[in-house]
Amino acid sequence: MKKEKKFEYQENQYIFPYHHIPYLDSENNVVNHRSLGWGFKYFTYLLRIKELVEEINPDSILDVGCGEGRFLGLLGNRIRKVGVDLSPRPIKFAQAFHPDIEFHCTDANQLKEEFDVVTAIEVLEHVPDEQVTNFLIILEKRIKESGKIIISVPTTVLPVSEKHYRHYTLEILEQQLENANINLEIKHVEYVYKSSYLLKLYSKLTQNKFWIIDIKPLRNFIWRLVKAKYSKATKENGEELVLILTKK
Numbered sequence: 001m002k003k004e005k006k007f008e009y010q011e012n013q014y015i016f017p018y019h020h021i022p023y024l025d026s027e028n029n030v031v032n033h034r035s036l037g038w039g040f041k042y043f044t045y046l047l048r049i050k051e052l053v054e055e056i057n058p059d060s061i062l063d064v065g066c067g068e069g070r071f072l073g074l075l076g077n078r079i080r081k082v083g084v085d086l087s088p089r090p091i092k093f094a095q096a097f098h099p100d101i102e103f104h105c106t107d108a109n110q111l112k113e114e115f116d117v118v119t120a121i122e123v124l125e126h127v128p129d130e131q132v133t134n135f136l137i138i139l140e141k142r143i144k145e146s147g148k149i150i151i152s153v154p155t156t157v158l159p160v161s162e163k164h165y166r167h168y169t170l171e172i173l174e175q176q177l178e179n180a181n182i183n184l185e186i187k188h189v190e191y192v193y194k195s196s197y198l199l200k201l202y203s204k205l206t207q208n209k210f211w212i213i214d215i216k217p218l219r220n221f222i223w224r225l226v227k228a229k230y231s232k233a234t235k236e237n238g239e240e241l242v243l244i245l246t247k248k
Contacts, residue, residue, distance in 0.1 A: 017096075033212050037203050040226045045152055045192045045240045048231070049121060050074050052150055052188075052244065058116030062142055064108045065123035069094030072101050082115070084108050107138070114144045121152045124173075125164040133180040140182045140247070149184065149245040155191070157239050168241055177245075184245045191238025194230050 022032050036042075049071070053061065058079060063072050066083030067090045075081060083103045085091050091105040104111075108118075118139055127135045139149050153168040160167050170189060177184060202222055206213045233239070 035207050035212050037207050040199070040223060041193045041195075041239060044226060044231045045242065046071055046074065046121070048190075048192050049119065049150055049152060049242065052242070053079075053117055053119070056117055056148055058148075060113075060115045061117040061119065062108065062111070062113075062115040064118060064120045064139065064142070065126070066090075066094060066103065069098045069101060069103060071119065071121055073098045082111075082113075084111065108142055109138045111142065113142075114147065115142055116144060116147050117150065118142045118147065119150045121150075122154070124151060124153050125161075125166055125168070128165055132176050136177060136180040136184070137182055140184050143247065145247060147247070148187075150242070151245065152192075152240055152242045155238055155241050157237060170235070170241065170243075173241070173243065183248050185248050186243055187246050188244035190242050191233040191235055192231065192240040192242055193226075194233040194237040195239065196230060199226070199230065 021034055022030055023034070025031050053075065060080040061072070061075065061082070063069075063081070063083045066072060066085050069083050069090075072081045072083050072094075077100065081101045083091075083094060083101060084106055085094075085103075086105070086107060088105045091103050094101070094103045120135075120139060124132070124135065139151075143149055151173075153173065154161070154164065156167045156169055158167060166172070174186070177186070199222070202218075206215075206218075
């Protein structure tokens, strides 16, 4: 292989920091795999929000609580994309993975710019009760007069995670908006992703403390099944609540 091809081959490996896939556990043993069992659900709501943004067709977007920038990385380059997060570690990852996107380790309130779309994806449940009103006020300040806010939150269909302050019903979010007394109204509501016995069984059989099994045809089949049967949900079974808000 020519020298230039070898360099290109190596460079392409860094779409992910693959040297960090194996790691040392607490007993200094090498573990070769990392796995997150909620990947299907994660991409179900992430790709749905991507569709909503594309339907709006904005010129600019701000992702509040952007983490490592995965969502903004899914959007096309035509849009001006800005991400903010209070934690410096994910911002450093975001800057490394997506050097073409503007990221800031700061509060969104420190920005002066207004955007066509502001997203807060799986963020509101991490905000302490006494700070929710201020957080919603900040989101409202960051959108243009004709702008839109897209919020996604986990619902009460799931038990509250240790790292969350609350899970949501539509009524809880409506009450928070009323308490904030801001110029926002809900224009669109949908529920995303419902689980099933089959999906839970697949997860238990393929990812547990004893083994990880990844059979590509089976994985692809399950993903197609999720998109066809389990991506759309109702108030009774939806694990994620997605809303679009506009100024009144």
